[in-house]
Amino acid sequence: MLYATLQRWGIGARGSRLLTLREFSASLRDCEQQIVEFESLRIDDIALDVAGTSRRLMELIKRLRLVDNKASLVPCTKALHHLLPDLVVPVDREYTQRFFGWHNPEFQSGQDRCYVQAFAAFAEIAQVTSPAQYVRVDSWHTCTAKVIDNAIVSLLVLATELGRDGAG
Numbered sequence: 205m206l207y208a209t210l211q212r213w214g215i216g217a218r219g220s221r222l223l224t225l226r227e228f229s230a231s232l233r234d235c236e237q238q239i240v241e242f243e244s245l246r247i248d249d250i251a252l253d254v255a256g257t258s259r260r261l262m263e264l265i266k267r268l269r270l271v272d273n274k275a276s277l278v279p280c281t282k283a284l285h286h287l288l289p290d291l292v293v294p295v296d297r298e299y300t301q302r303f304f305g306w307h308n309p310e311f312q313s314g315q316d317r318c319y320v321q322a323f324a325a326f327a328e329i330a331q332v333t334s335p336a337q338y339v340r341v342d343s344w345h346t347c348t349a350k351v352i353d354n355a356i357v358s359l360l361v362l363a364t365e366l367g368r369d370g371a372g
Contacts, residue, residue, distance in 0.1 A: 206232075206286055210270070215279045220271040222279070231269040232283075238264050239287055246290045247323075248330035248348055258323035261292065262316050277315040289347035290336075293326045295319065299357045326352050 207225050215222055222228065232239075242261070245252060265280040278296055285294040294300075295318075301311050304322060311318055326349075329335075335351035 206283060209286065210279060210282060213282060215271065215282060220273040220275070220279065222271055223269065228270055235264060235268050238267065239284070242288050242291055245288075246330075246336075246348060247293065247327050247352070248290075248334060248336060250331050252327060252331075254324050254327045255320070257291075258320045261323065262319050265315075265319070275312055275315060277319055281319075285349055285353075289349055291349065293322070293349040293352050295322060299353075299360050302360055303356050329355075 207222075207228050210222060223231070242257075242264075245257060261284070264284070265276060268276070268280050268283070270276065270283055271279045281292055281295040284292040297308075297311065300322060301308075304318070304325070306314075306318055329352055330348065335348045335355075338351045
């Protein structure tokens with residue numbers, strides 16, 4: 205299901221190639237213990253070791269081989285978001301990159317730095333706003349991390365629309 209979901213989200217359709225289902229599954233199995241270590245963590249927990257957790261997540265992202273390319277942040281955070289929905293906010297080029305104002309080369313070659321920065325910001329947002337209060341299983345707000353992702357997307361869509369109308 206995760207493999208099919210990532211395909212539907214366009215992973216492997218542009219600059220990267222999604223590994224075969226067998227390779228994809230093997231990588232997840234190889235990283236299972238490392239993934240399980242994060243299961244009890246929540247991005248909105250004020251006691252969360254944000255710096256340590258982001259570094260450990262980045263180590264996992266580097267180890268997790270889901271695509272055949274060097275830049276694996278986007279596909280891995282999208283996959284981990286489904287496995288750790290209250291901890292990992294999915295990162296993408298269209299909204300996350302724009303939200304943080306990263307240029308393409310900066311995002312492409314500085315994925316460690318970008319992720320640590322993003323995770324710290326997501327944690328601060330989560331700890332201040334308590335996104336769990338907005339989780340609704342019958343909506344797009346299916347988990348804590350998705351609420352944060354949806355807020356970023358909405359903010360950028362609204363900013364774009366306001367800019368087009370000349371009101372921004």
